[in-house]
Amino acid sequence: MKLSKQQLQEFDELGFLFLPNQFTSDETALLRKASKEVYALEREEVWRESNGGPRTAFAAHTYNEAFRRLGAHPRLIEPVMQILDGPVYIHQYKVNAKAAFDGEVWQWHQDYGTWQRDDDMPEARAMNIAVFIDEVSAANGPLIFIPKSHKKGVQEAGHDLESTSYPLWTLDRATVSRLANEGGIVAPTGSAGCVLLFHGNLVHASPPNISPWGRTIVYLSLCHVDNHIRRFKRAEWIAHRDFTPIQPLADDCLTASKT
Amino acid sequence: MKLSKQQLQEFDELGFLFLPNQFTSDETALLRKASKEVYALEREEVWRESNGGPRTAFAAHTYNEAFRRLGAHPRLIEPVMQILDGPVYIHQYKVNAKAAFDGEVWQWHQDYGTWQRDDDMPEARAMNIAVFIDEVSAANGPLIFIPKSHKKGVQEAGHDLESTSYPLWTLDRATVSRLANEGGIVAPTGSAGCVLLFHGNLVHASPPNISPWGRTIVYLSLCHVDNHIRRFKRAEWIAHRDFTPIQPLADDCLTASKT
Numbered sequence: 042m043k044l045s046k047q048q049l050q051e052f053d054e055l056g057f058l059f060l061p062n063q064f065t066s067d068e069t070a071l072l073r074k075a076s077k078e079v080y081a082l083e084r085e086e087v088w089r090e091s092n093g094g095p096r097t098a099f100a101a102h103t104y105n106e107a108f109r110r111l112g113a114h115p116r117l118i119e120p121v122m123q124i125l126d127g128p129v130y131i132h133q134y135k136v137n138a139k140a141a142f143d144g145e146v147w148q149w150h151q152d153y154g155t156w157q158r159d160d161d162m163p164e165a166r167a168m169n170i171a172v173f174i175d176e177v178s179a180a181n182g183p184l185i186f187i188p189k190s191h192k193k194g195v196q197e198a199g200h201d202l203e204s205t206s207y208p209l210w211t212l213d214r215a216t217v218s219r220l221a222n223e224g225g226i227v228a229p230t231g232s233a234g235c236v237l238l239f240h241g242n243l244v245h246a247s248p249p250n251i252s253p254w255g256r257t258i259v260y261l262s263l264c265h266v267d268n269h270i271r272r273f274k275r276a277e278w279i280a281h282r283d284f285t286p287i288q289p290l291a292d293d294c295l296t297a298s299k300t
Numbered sequence: 301m302k303l304s305k306q307q308l309q310e311f312d313e314l315g316f317l318f319l320p321n322q323f324t325s326d327e328t329a330l331l332r333k334a335s336k337e338v339y340a341l342e343r344e345e346v347w348r349e350s351n352g353g354p355r356t357a358f359a360a361h362t363y364n365e366a367f368r369r370l371g372a373h374p375r376l377i378e379p380v381m382q383i384l385d386g387p388v389y390i391h392q393y394k395v396n397a398k399a400a401f402d403g404e405v406w407q408w409h410q411d412y413g414t415w416q417r418d419d420d421m422p423e424a425r426a427m428n429i430a431v432f433i434d435e436v437s438a439a440n441g442p443l444i445f446i447p448k449s450h451k452k453g454v455q456e457a458g459h460d461l462e463s464t465s466y467p468l469w470t471l472d473r474a475t476v477s478r479l480a481n482e483g484g485i486v487a488p489t490g491s492a493g494c495v496l497l498f499h500g501n502l503v504h505a506s507p508p509n510i511s512p513w514g515r516t517i518v519y520l521s522l523c524h525v526d527n528h529i530r531r532f533k534r535a536e537w538i539a540h541r542d543f544t545p546i547q548p549l550a551d552d553c554l555t556a557s558k559t
Contacts, residue, residue: 142473146510179438179487185511214401218512226511228438251405251507252444252485253477 042119042292052124056191057229057239063116064172064234068295072174073233075107076136076257086278088207094140097207100278101136101259108136108259110300115289117170117261120238125166125265128286132156132167132270133262133279136174139182144250146204148211151190152262153241154198155210160280161272165195167264171237174257177230182250184237184258187217189224191240196220212244220244263287301378301551311383315450316488316498322375323431323493327554331433332492334366335395335516345537347466353399356466359537360395360518367395367518369559374548376429376520379497384425384524387545391415391426391529392521392538395433398441403509407463407470411521412500413454414469419539420531424454426523430496433516436489441509443496443517446476448483450499455479471503479503522546 044058052058064072080087080095084104088097102112111117112131122129138144152169156162177183198210229237239245241262250256264270269284294300303317311317323331339346339354343363347356361371370376371390381388397403411428415421436442457469488496498504500521509515523529528543553559 141477146508149510178485179442179489180444180485180507182507183438185439214512218400221512226437226439226513230438246510248439248441248507248510249405251408251505253473253480254485 055188056243059229060236063236069233095138098136110294113290118289121263129263132264135260139250141255147247149246160270165241166268167241172259173235181252181256183228185228187244190220190244191242314447315502318488319495322495328492354397357395369553372549377548380522388522391523394519398509400514406506408505419529424500425527431518432494440511440515442487444487446503449479449503450501
């Protein structure tokens with residue numbers, strides 16, 4: 042799994058890259074089953090919406106075998122190693138549910154804004170790679186991006202402790218308007234198995250899901266090992282402290298009996 | 301403006317029809333200006349979100365010249381006369397704002413459900429035709445439809461007086477799930493000037509708008525004159541009582557100096 046020169050240029054210019062159909066229906070079925078398993082667990086890593094439905098399972102790679110394998114999948118790790126130009130470790134791992142009818146908003150934010158402010162990560166040499174476990178459509182709360190916003194550095198942000206169950210450094214409306222008027226807004230949508238890479242400084246959000254179908258996305262936030270965090274304020278299962286470089290597994294690791 | 305046999309079949313089968321680029325950018329600019337004018341009015345017909353931003357201007361064709369002309373536009377009236385097979389009158393006229401950042405949800409519902417229950421409209425010989433005044437995208441709260449749901453008749457509904465500022469007969473989750481599992485969900489999106497026709501019984505909803513851009517849609521709810529409402533419970537500017545058949549104006553009526 043190697044990104045082409047053109048794909049690397051697109052990522053650099055826009056701040057994200059959409060790769061359709063990277064995982065087979067067998068693989069996404071396996072991950073869908075795994076997500077149901079982790080949401081059923083009563084663990085501190087599994088966060089719920091205000092009505093009790095699942096919102097996020099943090100660090101699922103540390104307590105679920107399928108997600109452990111996905112966390113070292115070559116179709117995810119190798120492109121990111123290519124973009125970040127070296128070995129990477131898992132800074133954060135989330136299985137985000139966006140439950141049917143009740144999945145709540147994620148307000149406008151930059152992930153690196155949080156990693157810098159809360160975790161003292163030196164530079165934005167870190168990024169997200171997401172796997173759609175279900176179809177993501179205009180109807181079920183897709184990710185929405187402001188292209189090119191990653192070129193503007195870390196924006197001023199306020200610590201939003203009220204909108205949802207998860208504390209987030211969010212951007213004010215004037216900033217979002219200004220960036221969107223420059224870069225536009227896009228909502229990459231597609232079937233289960235699609236993959237989305239985006240820069241740690243890309244401004245993004247996600248509307249509520251009012252559809253009758255859940256839509257789960259797995260997010261790996263990967264960081265160059267030299268750029269590891271310096272402050273251990275957040276729980277280790279939210280901002281990991283194991284900086285060991287990931288060794289990618291084999292391409293069939295999800296469906297193989299052993300890895 | 302005549303719908304083809306294929307378009308009529310598609311409407312009958314799916315319950316909606318999407319017509320891209322029916323109005324020019326000059327025409328939509330004129331309508332955008334008109335929508336700002338009506339939202340600035342302090343009138344009982346102009347409803348606001350809980351934070352004070354505009355939500356809906358009812359009956360705008362009765363107090364704004366551009367919307368008066370749009371309410372008799374041949375590109376809107378003639379296709380609906382074709383589908384409903386005869387002369388039509390305006391049952392309801394709405395300019396719906398879905399304001400930037402604050403535009404709230406419209407819960408799952410059927411419009412004819414309300415027209416039957418509240419207004420005693422005899423049959424579902426009535427429908428909506430909508431004009432996009434701004435671009436409608438996955439990011440700014442598009443309409444979402446359950447195709448083929450119009451074939452199932454009026455569904456059980458509860459009177460929702462709490463979710464938003466507007467009372468609505470909404471469907472329960474089990475019904476929405478069942479219909480969506482049969483028909484799927486679609487979100488027709490496109491630029492300003494697109495037109496969307498949908499059956500009075502088509503189940504639809506619209507998520508909040510978290511984008512920095514408003515998106516205004518004008519809705520004409522047109523009813524066959526023989527099928528006029530029998531009960532006058534709601535205000536006459538919400539459920540009109542003038543059943544005079546609309547005489548379509550000329551095709552250039554929006555930009556002409558006089559009509």
